[in-house]
Amino acid sequence: xxxxxxxxxxxxxxxxxxxxxxxxxxxxxxxxxxxxxxxxxxxxxxxxxxxxxxxxxxxxxxxxxxxxxxxxxxxxxxxxxxxxxxxxxxxxxxxxxxxxxxxxxxxxxxxxxxxxxxxxxxxxxxxxxxxxxxxxxxxxxxxxxxxxxxxxxxxxxxxxxxxxxxxxxxxxxxxxxxxxxxxxxxxxxxxxxxxxxxxxxxxxxxxxxxxxxxxxxxxxxxxxxxxxxxxxxxxxxxxxxxxxxxxxxxxxxxxxxxxxxxxxxxxxxxxxxxxxxxxxxxxxxxxxxxxxxxxxxxxxxxxxxxxxxxxxxxxxxxxxxxxxxxxxxxxxxxxxxxxxxxxxxxxxxxxxxxxxxxxxxxxxxxxxxxx
Amino acid sequence: xxxxxxxxxxxxxxxxxxxxxxxxxxxxxxxxxxxxxxxxxxxxxxxxxxxxxxxxxxxxxxxxxxxxxxxxxxxxxxxxxxxxxxxxxxxxxxxxxxxxxxxxxxxxxxxxxxxxxxxxxxxxxxxxxxxxxxxxxxxxxxxxxxxxxxxxxxxxxxxxxxxxxxxxxxxxxxxxxxxxxxxxxxxxxxxxxxxxxxxxxxxxxxxxxxxxxxxxxxxxxxxxxxxxxxxxxxxxxxxxxxxxxxxxxxxxxxxxxxxxxxxxxxxxxxxxxxxxxxxxxxxxxxxxxxxxxxxxxxxxxxxxxxxxxxxxxxxxxxxxxxxxxxxxxxxxxxxxxxxxxxxxxxxxxxxxxxxxxxxxxxxxxxxxxxx
Numbered sequence: 001x002x003x004x005x006x007x008x009x010x011x012x013x014x015x016x017x018x019x020x021x022x023x024x025x026x027x028x029x030x031x032x033x034x035x036x037x038x039x040x041x042x043x044x045x046x047x048x049x050x051x052x053x054x055x056x057x058x059x060x061x062x063x064x065x066x067x068x069x070x071x072x073x074x075x076x077x078x079x080x081x082x083x084x085x086x087x088x089x090x091x092x093x094x095x096x097x098x099x100x101x102x103x104x105x106x107x108x109x110x111x112x113x114x115x116x117x118x119x120x121x122x123x124x125x126x127x128x129x130x131x132x133x134x135x136x137x138x139x140x141x142x143x144x145x146x147x148x149x150x151x152x153x154x155x156x157x158x159x160x161x162x163x164x165x166x167x168x169x170x171x172x173x174x175x176x177x178x179x180x181x182x183x184x185x186x187x188x189x190x191x192x193x194x195x196x197x198x199x200x201x202x203x204x205x206x207x208x209x210x211x212x213x214x215x216x217x218x219x220x221x222x223x224x225x226x227x228x229x230x231x232x233x234x235x236x237x238x239x240x241x242x243x244x245x246x247x248x249x250x251x252x253x254x255x256x257x258x259x260x261x262x263x264x265x266x267x268x269x270x271x272x273x274x275x276x277x278x279x280x281x282x283x284x285x286x287x288x289x290x291x292x293x294x295x296x297x298x299x300x301x302x303x304x305x306x307x308x309x310x311x312x313x314x315x316x317x318x319x320x321x322x323x324x325x326x327x328x329x330x331x332x333x334x335x336x337x338x339x340x341x342x343x344x345x346x347x348x349x350x351x352x353x354x355x356x357x358x359x360x361x362x363x364x365x366x367x368x369x370x371x
Numbered sequence: 372x373x374x375x376x377x378x379x380x381x382x383x384x385x386x387x388x389x390x391x392x393x394x395x396x397x398x399x400x401x402x403x404x405x406x407x408x409x410x411x412x413x414x415x416x417x418x419x420x421x422x423x424x425x426x427x428x429x430x431x432x433x434x435x436x437x438x439x440x441x442x443x444x445x446x447x448x449x450x451x452x453x454x455x456x457x458x459x460x461x462x463x464x465x466x467x468x469x470x471x472x473x474x475x476x477x478x479x480x481x482x483x484x485x486x487x488x489x490x491x492x493x494x495x496x497x498x499x500x501x502x503x504x505x506x507x508x509x510x511x512x513x514x515x516x517x518x519x520x521x522x523x524x525x526x527x528x529x530x531x532x533x534x535x536x537x538x539x540x541x542x543x544x545x546x547x548x549x550x551x552x553x554x555x556x557x558x559x560x561x562x563x564x565x566x567x568x569x570x571x572x573x574x575x576x577x578x579x580x581x582x583x584x585x586x587x588x589x590x591x592x593x594x595x596x597x598x599x600x601x602x603x604x605x606x607x608x609x610x611x612x613x614x615x616x617x618x619x620x621x622x623x624x625x626x627x628x629x630x631x632x633x634x635x636x637x638x639x640x641x642x643x644x645x646x647x648x649x650x651x652x653x654x655x656x657x658x659x660x661x662x663x664x665x666x667x668x669x670x671x672x673x674x675x676x677x678x679x680x681x682x683x684x685x686x687x688x689x690x691x692x693x694x695x696x697x698x699x700x701x702x703x704x705x706x707x708x709x710x711x712x713x714x715x716x717x718x719x720x721x722x723x724x725x726x727x728x729x730x731x732x733x734x735x736x737x738x739x740x741x742x
Contacts, residue, residue: 095674304477
């Protein structure tokens with residue numbers, strides 16, 4: 001194997017594929033990148049047995065071949081080489097020789113036959129959206145996936161198409177984040193729960209651009225396909241929550257509030273609420289809604305906090321308890337200036353919605369206040 | 372106690388004093404900030420029994436008093452308040468009440484009488500230099516202080532004045548960093564070894580500005596004095612190295628080289644040299660100097676690395692081994708474009724000096740190469 005390529009091009013490829021490199025594995029080959037060439041392209045593959053990434057780039061191939069090289073070492077050396085042409089060759093001792101200007105590196109390689117094959121996916125349904133749109137949908141939901149492994153299905157985000165709408169939903173038993181967007185093409189409706197870990201990596205690879213990404217699903221796998229790069233992942237098995245049913249249709253109390261002001265209040269008050277050394281981790285803040293005013297307060301052994309904001313209110317007065325972290329998580333990802341926060345009773349969930357955009361719905365369960 | 376101040380002003384004060392707040396202490400009062408007022412100023416004091424910081428700021432004092440409040444909690448709340456006027460008051464229940472727009476916080480306080488007094492220093496000698504100059508001198512030496520506690524004297528930097536020169540020196544048994552600068556005033560010559568930990572904190576507090584800082588020393592203490600802020604620290608006890616004696620006066624081999632090119636080479640080659648999983652941590656790189664050329668190489672079980680640079684050389688050819696980290700540490704802080712690297716034999720130290728500036732000298736001991 002022997003090829004010549006530009007540093008920036010190969011670095012871009014490596015930056016993508018290293019996201020699926022296994023760490024702490026008993027199979028050292030999974031810490032490697034599989035490099036394969038045909039007569040005009042190089043294919044880089046990584047696979048940690050959950051996520052697999054393939055990246056194809058053009059290069060001047062002087063001799064075809066395959067090898068596996070340690071991913072971190074190889075990509076770090078490439079990253080630090082000068083911005084110049086790089087010659088890469090597998091020599092007769094099975095060392096990968098990297099040459100660039102005055103630098104010459106030889107890295108131990110592994111047997112490419114030991115590298116596991118990526119699952120082949122027969123895509124049954126697919127949609128194509130802009131990468132920035134997918135990035136935004138992941139960002140607005142992924143923080144709400146469950147970190148508890150006892151119900152694995154909730155450690156992923158549901159991707160569901162209904163007609164020409166794509167819904168992405170995450171839920172962890174305490175709150176639910178739901179983002180939806182219109183898609184141009186009509187596909188057969190599908191539902192697939194993609195592991196949160198995969199989406200985190202996908203999010204790092206996709207660009208904040210209008211470039212398209214195709215999301216394809218089969219029974220057990222999903223596929224993300226971009227220009228040069230393909231990501232495959234297993235799907236999570238099980239029954240997801242029927243999310244449309246759990247979101248209250250009516251409110252008893254509604255506030256309309258500046259998003260940043262509310263976020264600032266919760267950030268300050270979290271300093272007190274999170275400082276509790278008591279066992280009860282979910283130390284609630286109390287939200288009191290009176291006509292034209294919302295008061296958020298918290299008391300523990302560290303001190304007392306009280307925040308007052310003048311806002312527009314509708315409906316009944318209310319006193320209700322919440323974990324401020326759950327508010328903050330959502331407020332941080334909402335870009336809109338103003339939001340509605342809708343409440344039912346002090347034991348029913350509250351729902352946050354940006355005013356100008358019907359695409360995002362976030363629901364939090366309250367915490368019962370001790371008196 | 373009751374005062375009114377602007378958020379940005381008090382935040383600046385707190386950002387400085389939090390640097391000497393104790394963490395993991397058995398004396399909770401040391402996790403606090405002592406707040407004292409007179410008729411027109413507030414004094415904030417922190418002291419971890421090694422470093423003490425005092426910061427004085429003007430404010431509208433409505434009622435004098437003293438208290439101690441948890442440093443992290445207090446400064447984080449202040450940081451997150453709106454940019455506005457803040458009213459702070461110690462109430463009748465000994466809670467520190469912080470009011471700013473719609474926010475109201477009450478924090479538990481501690482007894483100010485329990486806060487230990489900062490040592491009083493009778494400055495015997497002092498010099499005044501620009502803060503950016505001191506920042507630069509610390510930056511160029513501090514990485515070479517010893518992290519081994521068995522010879523405490525080398526865990527600090529020597530500050531020594533000789534005539535109108537200030538020398539700052541750090542040494543850890545493997546390398547030595549020495550920066551000197553001219554000072555305008557003449558003082559009595561003094562020598563003081565200031566703990567590295569103190570200098571790290573001083574470095575975070577001082578500005579990259581031409582504002583003056585006074586460095587004063589007594590027998591056991593040093594004092595850094597700026598506009599509003601005073602830092603006191605104990606000195607390290609013991610005999611420092613006679614640094615001028617250990618730096619070779621002559622070289623047998625000299626190279627003149629572009630600093631960035633050499634740094635890039637060492638950064639790449641460190642990837643291989645640091646990847647060794649063998650016990651011998653100080654895996655050396657081999658430096659080979661031939662007429663007009665320097666070759667740096669390293670071989671271990673991960674792979675082979677070889678870097679060649681065409682440079683201007685003088686004197687004998689040489690093969691010598693070094694820990695590349697020690698080169699990198701110095702190259703990272705040198706701003707000059709070109710440097711001299713001077714060698715003696717393969718068992719004598721090498722000396723790095725910027726070409727245009729005689730103020731910085733860095734010496735590294737070689738590692739014996741195994742053949």
